[in-house]
Amino acid sequence: MTTVAATSHPAPAHHDDRSFLRKYVFSTDHKIIGIQFLFVSLFFLLVGGLLAMQMRWQLGFPGKPMPGGGVLPETMAPGGVILPEYYIQLLTMHGTFMVFFAIMPLLVGVYANFLIPLKIGTHDMAFPRINMWSFWSFFAAGLVMLSSLFVPDGAARAGWTMYAPLSARHDLSGASFGQELWSVSIILVGLSSILGSLNYITTVINNRAPGMTWFRLPLSVWSLFITAILGLLALPVLSGAAIMLLFDQIIGTHFFDPAAGGQALLWQHLFWFFGHPEVYILILPAMGMVSDIIANGSRKPIFGYHSMVFAIVAIAFLGWIVWGHHMFVSGMNPTLGSSFMVSTLVIAVPSAVKTFNWMGTMWRGNIKFTVPMLNAIAFVAMFVIGGLSGIFMAATPVDMQIHDTYFIVAHLHYVLFGGSLFALFAAIPYWYPKMFGRMMSERWGKVHFWLTFVFYNCTFFPMHITGMGGEMRRLYDPNQYTFLQPYQPIRVFISISAFLLFATQIIFFVNFWWSLKRGKPSGLNPWQDNGLEWTLPSPAPHGNWERVPTVYRGPYEFSSPQVPEDYLPQTRKLPSDREPAAASAARH
Amino acid sequence: MRWWLPLKASTFTGPIDGLFLAILIITGIAFVLVEVGLLWFVVKYRQRPGRKAFYTHGSTRAEVIWTVIPAVTMVALGLISNHYWVEIKGRNSIPPNAYPIGIHAKQFEWQVTYPGPDGKLGTSDDFTVRNQLHVPVGRPIVVALSSEDVIHSFYVPQFRVRQDAVPGMDIKAWFQATVPGTYELGCSQLCGLGHYRMRAQVFVQTQEDYDAWMKQAAQEASS
Ligand code: HEM
Ligand SMILES: [Cu+2]
Ligand SMILES: [Cu+2]
Numbered sequence: 001m002t003t004v005a006a007t008s009h010p011a012p013a014h015h016d017d018r019s020f021l022r023k024y025v026f027s028t029d030h031k032i033i034g035i036q037f038l039f040v041s042l043f044f045l046l047v048g049g050l051l052a053m054q055m056r057w058q059l060g061f062p063g064k065p066m067p068g069g070g071v072l073p074e075t076m077a078p079g080g081v082i083l084p085e086y087y088i089q090l091l092t093m094h095g096t097f098m099v100f101f102a103i104m105p106l107l108v109g110v111y112a113n114f115l116i117p118l119k120i121g122t123h124d125m126a127f128p129r130i131n132m133w134s135f136w137s138f139f140a141a142g143l144v145m146l147s148s149l150f151v152p153d154g155a156a157r158a159g160w161t162m163y164a165p166l167s168a169r170h171d172l173s174g175a176s177f178g179q180e181l182w183s184v185s186i187i188l189v190g191l192s193s194i195l196g197s198l199n200y201i202t203t204v205i206n207n208r209a210p211g212m213t214w215f216r217l218p219l220s221v222w223s224l225f226i227t228a229i230l231g232l233l234a235l236p237v238l239s240g241a242a243i244m245l246l247f248d249q250i251i252g253t254h255f256f257d258p259a260a261g262g263q264a265l266l267w268q269h270l271f272w273f274f275g276h277p278e279v280y281i282l283i284l285p286a287m288g289m290v291s292d293i294i295a296n297g298s299r300k301p302i303f304g305y306h307s308m309v310f311a312i313v314a315i316a317f318l319g320w321i322v323w324g325h326h327m328f329v330s331g332m333n334p335t336l337g338s339s340f341m342v343s344t345l346v347i348a349v350p351s352a353v354k355t356f357n358w359m360g361t362m363w364r365g366n367i368k369f370t371v372p373m374l375n376a377i378a379f380v381a382m383f384v385i386g387g388l389s390g391i392f393m394a395a396t397p398v399d400m401q402i403h404d405t406y407f408i409v410a411h412l413h414y415v416l417f418g419g420s421l422f423a424l425f426a427a428i429p430y431w432y433p434k435m436f437g438r439m440m441s442e443r444w445g446k447v448h449f450w451l452t453f454v455f456y457n458c459t460f461f462p463m464h465i466t467g468m469g470g471e472m473r474r475l476y477d478p479n480q481y482t483f484l485q486p487y488q489p490i491r492v493f494i495s496i497s498a499f500l501l502f503a504t505q506i507i508f509f510v511n512f513w514w515s516l517k518r519g520k521p522s523g524l525n526p527w528q529d530n531g532l533e534w535t536l537p538s539p540a541p542h543g544n545w546e547r548v549p550t551v552y553r554g555p556y557e558f559s560s561p562q563v564p565e566d567y568l569p570q571t572r573k574l575p576s577d578r579e580p581a582a583a584s585a586a587r588h
Numbered sequence: 589m590r591w592w593l594p595l596k597a598s599t600f601t602g603p604i605d606g607l608f609l610a611i612l613i614i615t616g617i618a619f620v621l622v623e624v625g626l627l628w629f630v631v632k633y634r635q636r637p638g639r640k641a642f643y644t645h646g647s648t649r650a651e652v653i654w655t656v657i658p659a660v661t662m663v664a665l666g667l668i669s670n671h672y673w674v675e676i677k678g679r680n681s682i683p684p685n686a687y688p689i690g691i692h693a694k695q696f697e698w699q700v701t702y703p704g705p706d707g708k709l710g711t712s713d714d715f716t717v718r719n720q721l722h723v724p725v726g727r728p729i730v731v732a733l734s735s736e737d738v739i740h741s742f743y744v745p746q747f748r749v750r751q752d753a754v755p756g757m758d759i760k761a762w763f764q765a766t767v768p769g770t771y772e773l774g775c776s777q778l779c780g781l782g783h784y785r786m787r788a789q790v791f792v793q794t795q796e797d798y799d800a801w802m803k804q805a806a807q808e809a810s811s
Binding site: 083084085088091157158159163165166172173174258259262263264265298299300301302303304305307329330331333334335337338341342345346348349352353355356357359360362363364365366367368369377380381384385388389391392395396397398400401403404405465468469470472473474475476477478480481482483486487489490558559560561566 | 589590591592593594600603604607608611612614615618619622623625626629630633634635636639640641642643644645646647650651654655658659662663665666669670672673674676677678679695737738739741743745746748749750751752754755756757759771772774775776777778779780781782783784785787
């Protein structure tokens, strides 16, 4: 490792004579790669949103021509009326884009790349070139997935969970090339994540600045580090399963086809062995960044730093032995259901600890309502709802009733939108100045926050009610069932809220683009934070530091009695501070 | 429109709805605690000029309390849930006298096989009806589920019963209806483009009505 890292440390900031292509396209600079991930995955977020709008049209106004739907081909929506076969492509692609191409790269691709070297005080990732490949394989995966929407018999149709044998046999799903492209794309996504994870893990272990001990790492770095470990354990399983699925689809193996001796449940075990760790990959970085932002916004040290770290580790460990809670009624041995139920219920404990510690951090603080802080508080408030609804589903007898209903849809959107996406609406404006040297508009950020908060709850909360009433998920038209017809007004309400929610996001995108050129210049440390990244110019230069900084304390020393200001940067040496051990310094 | 779980029409509704309510109360308390706490802190500790936050890194006592209480609650909930789970889905939960019905799921219909007058499946007097499930009230029913092609899922919300039908597997699920009437059986696992219309009628009948229907249907089937 040492040779790679040593030779690939980029030149110090001011001799930056790389060509445009090397600097902005095939860049090995972790910050540029992070920003590339940001642009691409924001685009996919928009794509995922557009697909959702079409589903909501069909559910709110079944059988009515969709405004603008006339541009779609006959095979999807003749006369603008969505067909069932198009609807199931929409739901499959919505889930796939949101999980693999929006939330996961936004949290990990963007912030593991951007933050880890800046926050631990190093010049770049341990393996910058591998890092570049991680981005490009993600990009290729995204293009493959996107192109599958345009092939003749359409995109994959078996849900983002791709249950076999529906996914494995083209004669059963009615799609062929689209299904195969899904498998190929997922193999590439796995590759991207594996490469990225290797890099993040190595970098955090080896390249910390002098004095940056493990327990002085910001929680954002801790969570990204643990996420990378989870990713390294989970993604190879997904890629492996996707390779088997692809073989079933194209070369006539029958891993998942019982008609020829395969096993249908094998896919589910492999998928969820990846899938549950995946949902924690989608929340841990959010929790970490929110911890940083809440401490900063409350001007108080994080409450219970050590238990926050242990909670991250516990969640990751438990998250890795609970996958069977997606399979309680799948025909899996019911005794296994019992053990998966207990491990799942126990996972609520570290989640509760984290929630109470965030509240403890705000308690007796001096809370500043910046846009990142508002979104971070909303994260806590909304994540709690998702975590608590998880308890209903973890209890096996109750899950028998609500599995595969809109109750699950409500749960997963409370954790993924209410949790992960609100955390991103906090993180994006928070680190925007270090990326681009400018601030996003505070006023429009607040408008966006409040409208999103209201429409988001109007969209997803009522799904608990229809789910309790037994409304199954993934139905093209619930009105087929007489007992679901009375819920149509709720579905209309949800759809209208969803359209407004989508429209509100335009504010965010415009603010994002507008501020790139016109935002207020930010200066070094606009949030008066203690992290190492805030000692650098904004935007941070190539290679970050000429000489790596020395760290004297943890990242959460807000309102310390040692200084008159209410923050105390990690690099500031007070007379009482000692130089860290030379051994650590020698590495750089 | 209901704001609660569907109508109750099987013996499972007691334990499942009870558990649901218990969890709602527990999570409801946690929910109110957190949301009210957040709101209160946001108002009380909002930034004011000249104030400095209270400098503290935490409190072991508080953290032990808020670790132990959720932990104990969750383990207790697990034990209680498991008690009912074993009764409902456990390996030996199916009552020995349960009345057998075969259900074969296929894209996109339910083929219901009745045991015929002898009350046994797999004999020559069995007969099959599409998308109609008739069951006698007040008697345990065991459904032998199988699938022709992909995974489907047998779901009758009013009975609180759900079980996937998996190709290559024979899975048994049981329930006991308590209220005569007409209900709907739905497929709750995405099974292809016709998933949304994979639906059957469920008729819960008194034993006499059921026997009468059975006699007539058996005749129709054999003619
Ligand atoms: C307290 C913590 C949590 C518990 C106890 C919990 C429990 C569960 C259970 C039991 C299921 C399966 C329900 C079913 O299908 O019948 C489930 C589904 C799901 N959970 Fe959670 N969960 C928790 C947190 C999270 C988090 C943090 C995320 C993601 C950020 C998440 C994302 C999901 C998703 C996406 C599904 C649905 C997968 C699908 O079928 O498409 N959950 N959860
Ligand atoms: Cu899970
Ligand atoms: Cu089906």
